[in-house]
Amino acid sequence: MSIGLIFLLLFVLLFLGVPIGISIGIPICLLVWQTQITTFEFIAQFMYTKPSEFTLLALPFFIVAGDIMDTGGLSKRLVGVANNLIGNVTGGLGIVAILGCMFFGAVSGSSPATVAAIGTIMIPQMVRAGYDKYYATGLIAVAGGLGIIVPPSFPLVLYGVTNDVSISDLFLAGFGPALVVGIVLVSINFIYSKRYGYKEEGKTVHFKELLKSIWDAKWALLMPVIILGGIYSGACSPTEAAVISCVYGLFIGVFVYKELDVRNIVPMFKNKVDFIGGVIFTFAPAGAMGAIFAYLGYTTVVKNFFLGISTNPYVIVLLMYALLFVVGMFVQTMPAIVILSPILLGVAEAVGIDPVHFGLIVTLALAVAFVTPPVALNLFVASSMTGLSMERITRAAMPFIAGLLAAEIIVGFNPILTTGIIDFFGK
Amino acid sequence: GLGSAPSETQNSDNNESNASSSSSTEVSQTEEVRVGLDKNVYEIPQYTQQEGVRIARISTSLSAADYGVTPSGVLFKTMVDEIEARSGGKIVLQIYPANQLASGADQIISSLASGAFEISELSAGSWGDYTTAFAPLNIPFLYKNIDVVHAIIDGEIGDEMVQQVREDCNVVPIGFMELGMRQMTNSSREIHAPADLSDLKIRVQSDPIQIAAFEALGGSCVSVPFSELFTALQQKLCEAQENPIHNIVSKKFYEVQPYLTVSEHSPTESILVLSGVYWETLSDEEKTWFEEAGKMATDASRVACQLQTETLLNQVEDYGITVTTLTPEEKQVFVDQVMPVWDMAEEIMGQEKWNELLKAVDKAETQLGL
Amino acid sequence: MTEQQKKFSWYKIVDNIEIYIGTAIFLILLVLLTVQVAFRYIFGISFSWIEEISTILMMSMVYCGVAGAVRGRKFLRIEILVDKMPFKIKRILLIFDNLMQAAWIVFMLGPFFNVMKSIGGGRTSILRLPKFYIYAVIPVLLILTLIRTAQEINILMHEHETQLGKSKPAIDLDAIVRERDEALAAKNGGASQ
Numbered sequence: 006m007s008i009g010l011i012f013l014l015l016f017v018l019l020f021l022g023v024p025i026g027i028s029i030g031i032p033i034c035l036l037v038w039q040t041q042i043t044t045f046e047f048i049a050q051f052m053y054t055k056p057s058e059f060t061l062l063a064l065p066f067f068i069v070a071g072d073i074m075d076t077g078g079l080s081k082r083l084v085g086v087a088n089n090l091i092g093n094v095t096g097g098l099g100i101v102a103i104l105g106c107m108f109f110g111a112v113s114g115s116s117p118a119t120v121a122a123i124g125t126i127m128i129p130q131m132v133r134a135g136y137d138k139y140y141a142t143g144l145i146a147v148a149g150g151l152g153i154i155v156p157p158s159f160p161l162v163l164y165g166v167t168n169d170v171s172i173s174d175l176f177l178a179g180f181g182p183a184l185v186v187g188i189v190l191v192s193i194n195f196i197y198s199k200r201y202g203y204k205e206e207g208k209t210v211h212f213k214e215l216l217k218s219i220w221d222a223k224w225a226l227l228m229p230v231i232i233l234g235g236i237y238s239g240a241c242s243p244t245e246a247a248v249i250s251c252v253y254g255l256f257i258g259v260f261v262y263k264e265l266d267v268r269n270i271v272p273m274f275k276n277k278v279d280f281i282g283g284v285i286f287t288f289a290p291a292g293a294m295g296a297i298f299a300y301l302g303y304t305t306v307v308k309n310f311f312l313g314i315s316t317n318p319y320v321i322v323l324l325m326y327a328l329l330f331v332v333g334m335f336v337q338t339m340p341a342i343v344i345l346s347p348i349l350l351g352v353a354e355a356v357g358i359d360p361v362h363f364g365l366i367v368t369l370a371l372a373v374a375f376v377t378p379p380v381a382l383n384l385f386v387a388s389s390m391t392g393l394s395m396e397r398i399t400r401a402a403m404p405f406i407a408g409l410l411a412a413e414i415i416v417g418f419n420p421i422l423t424t425g426i427i428d429f430f431g432k
Numbered sequence: 433g434l435g436s437a438p439s440e441t442q443n444s445d446n447n448e449s450n451a452s453s454s455s456s457t458e459v460s461q462t463e464e465v466r467v468g469l470d471k472n473v474y475e476i477p478q479y480t481q482q483e484g485v486r487i488a489r490i491s492t493s494l495s496a497a498d499y500g501v502t503p504s505g506v507l508f509k510t511m512v513d514e515i516e517a518r519s520g521g522k523i524v525l526q527i528y529p530a531n532q533l534a535s536g537a538d539q540i541i542s543s544l545a546s547g548a549f550e551i552s553e554l555s556a557g558s559w560g561d562y563t564t565a566f567a568p569l570n571i572p573f574l575y576k577n578i579d580v581v582h583a584i585i586d587g588e589i590g591d592e593m594v595q596q597v598r599e600d601c602n603v604v605p606i607g608f609m610e611l612g613m614r615q616m617t618n619s620s621r622e623i624h625a626p627a628d629l630s631d632l633k634i635r636v637q638s639d640p641i642q643i644a645a646f647e648a649l650g651g652s653c654v655s656v657p658f659s660e661l662f663t664a665l666q667q668k669l670c671e672a673q674e675n676p677i678h679n680i681v682s683k684k685f686y687e688v689q690p691y692l693t694v695s696e697h698s699p700t701e702s703i704l705v706l707s708g709v710y711w712e713t714l715s716d717e718e719k720t721w722f723e724e725a726g727k728m729a730t731d732a733s734r735v736a737c738q739l740q741t742e743t744l745l746n747q748v749e750d751y752g753i754t755v756t757t758l759t760p761e762e763k764q765v766f767v768d769q770v771m772p773v774w775d776m777a778e779e780i781m782g783q784e785k786w787n788e789l790l791k792a793v794d795k796a797e798t799q800l801g802l
Numbered sequence: 803m804t805e806q807q808k809k810f811s812w813y814k815i816v817d818n819i820e821i822y823i824g825t826a827i828f829l830i831l832l833v834l835l836t837v838q839v840a841f842r843y844i845f846g847i848s849f850s851w852i853e854e855i856s857t858i859l860m861m862s863m864v865y866c867g868v869a870g871a872v873r874g875r876k877f878l879r880i881e882i883l884v885d886k887m888p889f890k891i892k893r894i895l896l897i898f899d900n901l902m903q904a905a906w907i908v909f910m911l912g913p914f915f916n917v918m919k920s921i922g923g924g925r926t927s928i929l930r931l932p933k934f935y936i937y938a939v940i941p942v943l944l945i946l947t948l949i950r951t952a953q954e955i956n957i958l959m960h961e962h963e964t965q966l967g968k969s970k971p972a973i974d975l976d977a978i979v980r981e982r983d984e985a986l987a988a989k990n991g992g993a994s995q
């Protein structure tokens with residue numbers, strides 16, 4: 006069986022909706038059976054090794070932390086601060102939405118969760134203030150990508166575990182790209198708001214109200230400080246930080262804001278167990294696939310293919326973005342990272358691109374993938390939340406998607422925005 | 433620019449046996465050894481299936497660029513060349529670097545048992561889950577220097593290790609990969625006595641004896657995966673660590689740990705093993721080839737290690753960090769304080785073997801005039 | 803709670819046993835890791851056994867989740883084709899997906915038992931727990947996964963189209979727009995008088 010047939014089978018199974026782990030598992034078993042290159046026991050071993058990696062344990066807790074934030078009333082208060090800070094300028098509520106996504110992203114690691122959390126609060130408010138409903142929904146769908154760019158971030162955890170890159174470094178390197186994306190989105194929002202006159206009338210900033218909202222949100226504002234401060238002060242590892250963010254969120258939600266019913270705590274964890282199993286199971290076959298591709302020299306084939314086109318790092322970055330853009334139209338975060346990132350990282354390293362920088366390149370490409378149809382999770386969430394059609398939301402989101410692409414290029418070409426931050430703190 | 437960013441941490445490395453990366457210059461004592469910089473400068477030979485040629489696959493944590501350069505790279509290059517020469521090209525060794533096939537004891541042992549690959553390498557500290565064979569190599573402050581370690585490995589105790597691991601794990605050791613004695617680094621002071629360690633959070637390998645030893649010295653032990661160690665040191669999640677000089681340089685620990693103590697507190701050896709199943713398929717003559725090649729490779733890695741250790745120690749001093757060497761008297765204080773931990777080793781190894789080891793160490797010290 | 807409901811809930815527990823065990827493990831992990839951070843932060847003590855047991859618990863939780871993900875339909879998959887298909891084809895595809903999954907799991911059980919045999923003598927480094935039993939968690943839960951797959955296929959065969967109906971959007975934007983425009987019209991009307 007040739008490499009082509011194996012990939013064909015992989016894609017057919019994926020396309021037919023077979024779980025990704027199984028879609029990978031079946032072709033690699035056939036490959037091993039046919040080539041005798043290694044043993045089935047070798048594949049089986051990964052079923053134990055991969056799901057017992059300690060760093061991967063961060064994932065389940067960051068997933069629940071997002072839920073806790075929401076039900077505990079923390080996200081609401083974060084948006085309140087942004088609102089009082091900037092709500093009255095041209096396109097103010099749009100900026101509030103973007104800032105809200107950044108704040109929420111500093112606690113949540115998920116992009117669709119960010120869309121849901123901030124969208125629920127901000128879309129009605131924006132529409133009430135005169136924003137076009139498609140514009141408001143499209144903006145939030147794109148800004149939700151900040152959920153995975155601002156640390157903590159699921160894709161960065163997955164990338165770090167898959168490629169054995171430091172997760173703390175990846176998180177630290179995420180701040181630069183987040184800032185770039187934030188600035189780009191705010192600028193586009195400003196241009197459009199100016200043209201269509203989006204401005205909340207008669208609202209002025211009352212300094213007292215601002216202080217009050219900050220005071221009201223102080224415990225929510227502390228949450229990112231605790232998570233990121235915990236990691237960077239050395240008090241805890243990323244995995245432990247994820248746990249602490251849950252404990253802290255629970256404490257504030259139950260005892261301080263008193264919006265979280267104690268009886269809802271266990272169900273919140275219970276609801277995520279099958280989801281976690283469904284996600285992490287994929288790692289075992291994917292890990293085995295990486296090793297078997299190495300056995301067969303496929304990794305080298307891919308590497309040589311790219312290096313045959315160019316060895317210029319800028320060209321390679323553009324090629325990667327182009328590839329990830331096309332893949333990202335059809336595939337979600339997880340498979341792109343576990344299947345593609347180890348193979349592509351080999352190419353990137355060969356032209357001197359740092360693994361941490363490359364992690365952010367991949368993550369930005371995934372932020373785009375969340376809003377490029379036909380498979381676009383952020384658009385699904387936005388659409389099911391508002392009942393608006395995906396097509397219309399996508400059309401309204403176009404300028405912002407273009408902005409994300411611009412941000413990709415800016416970040417991709419300037420490692421100072423990613424690894425530069427690490428170097429700055431290191432010296 | 434983009435391309436100038438030096439790549440780090442890509443070396444997926446659980447057992448830490450091969451953290452060092454390429455040196456782009458020929459190793460000599462006068463020239464700087466550049467580790468962790470240029471990638472893929474040396475190509476590992478790639479073999480394709482040919483009529484009448486058998487391929488034996490080696491899974492290792494070695495970084496591709498280290499092939500023929502670092503002590504581990506020298507060991508593997510010697511193995512590859514020797515087996516090819518002795519077999520007249522009828523057996524070739526194919527190296528799969530960077531743990532791309534397997535890492536950790538579970539994965540390596542089960543893969544060797546099933547025949548997923550034929551040869552692998554696992555550091556002495558990682559065998560504990562399956563056998564006590566290599567316990568003698570994991571006892572801190574037992575050996576005065578690397579020569580004593582060599583005497584033990586090459587002597588009767590070494591033969592016993594080989595015998596025991598063959599029985600316990602069905603693998604056949606043919607060589608010991610030398611990675612140098614372990615040294616300590618820390619962020620705040622020169623270390624002369626155990627008291628200097630007392631308030632430091634020190635990262636040690638997750639091995640019960642080693643944890644107990646550093647706790648006995650007054651340090652507080654932290655468990656950090658090797659891939660996270662640089663960041664953990666940078667952010668003071670831990671303030672001290674211990675590794676051979678090759679790792680300290682290649683992982684740039686010296687950038688965040690201004691004090692290095694030449695403590696030589698324990699050896700770092702990785703055991704080169706053949707699958708027992710594969711071993712049985714070899715003829716007696718072929719077995720001899722592997723044994724001889726293994727011996728030569730071990731020696732070659734020792735020579736390379738000794739040469740590079742001296743160079744690298746001078747080099748880190750040039751980078752501006754403070755290097756202190758424990759005097760024999762100072763080291764004795766450490767030895768006295770970890771004594772209680774030796775009881776633990778005695779318990780693990782059994783009294784008879786433990787006494788035998790102590791006797792052998794004494795004998796080696798006398799012979800070496802220590 | 804009536805007697806009848808109580809009986810029913812017992813059935814529910816057995817029928818969702820993996821979810822309950824997984825949740826318990828999840829919460830134990832939460833406590834263990836919190837204790838770890840707290841002790842290190844406050845007393846400067848850290849327990850190496852917590853990390854060891856955490857990875858074992860995590861692996862167990864993941865495979866509980868795998869069994870649960872079958873009927874929860876939580877496996878990561880690409881749904882682009884399945885979602886676009888008419889109900890009858892969709893059902894066939896979903897059954898096909900489950901059969902593929904079951905086939906792979908059945909096939910891997912044999913090799914997995916061989917792995918258990920080869921690591922059988924090992925013990926974990928800190929707590930010295932026998933690895934054989936730790937590894938055994940996986941085939942046990944995979945067999946449960948197969949049972950769940952059979953149940954899922956049965957459910958799919960009897961599922962009705964109406965059960966896959968669209969849910970109402972959470973935010974009614976049209977109502978908001980209507981309100982806004984009315985308010986605006988009232989204001990403008992008021993101004994012109």
Ligand code: NA
Pocket residue numbers: 109110111112113114115151152153154155156157158
């Ligand atoms: Na985030």
Ligand code: NA
Pocket residue numbers: 333334335336373374375376377378379380381382
């Ligand atoms: Na997409």
